[in-house]
Structures are given as C-alpha cells and as structure tokens.
Amino acid sequence: MVEFQPHRRGLDRVDDGTGWVLADALDGLARVVRIPYHATDDAPDDRDAAIADALSARTRLTTLLRASEVADDEGFFALGAVAVGMHRSLEALEAWVRFPQSA
Helix, strand or coil: CCCCCCCCCCCCCCCCCHHHHHHHHHHHHHHHHHCCCCCCCCCCCHHHHHHHHHHHHHHHHHHHHHHCCHHHCCCHHHHHHHHHHHHHHHHHCCCCCCCCCCC
16 A cells, blocks of 8 residues: 655655656557557558657656656656666557658
8 A cells, every 4th residue: 555645755746747757658658558450551540649659758758767866856766667668568569650750
C-alpha cells in the first residue's frame, strides 16, 4: 500500500511537469499496444499515428531524464525506469516510423 505523504518528494509528488511527461509516455505506449497491427501496408494509419505520438513522448521523457539530476529529484530512478521500459517496449512492439516526413 502506498501512502501519500505531501512532505515527501519523488513518486508521491513530482516537480516541473514530470507527472505529465510520464503520463503522456505511458498513454502513448498504451495506444500502440491497443493497435497491434497496421491496417494497410501502403498508407499511414492509426497505428502510425499512435507510434509517432509514443516516440514523441519517449523523446520528451528522455530529454527530461537527461536534464534531471539524482540529487534534484527523488523520482529520478522511477523516471529512468519508465524511459528504459518505453525504449524496450516500443522496440519489442516493432514500433517505428514507416513513412518519414520529408523535410
């Protein structure tokens, strides 16, 4: 059982929007899981959109992790665990961009 302790930082209380970044990352991953296959091989579909969102959220999560310091945030290790989980999960789900946007 987890008890909320407002005087503690870390998993119970996160700073600088960390909670939103974590939520976006996990939501993006969940969307990819819910759409396990592409609808078509020759055009972007809902899975492509879900993958793009998940990769974007993973990038924001990784950027936040790189900008954080262990001494600054007790949730640093949880943030790192979610980032590693995102990288591994998206790789296992073969979630990559099929139709890169031209610059």
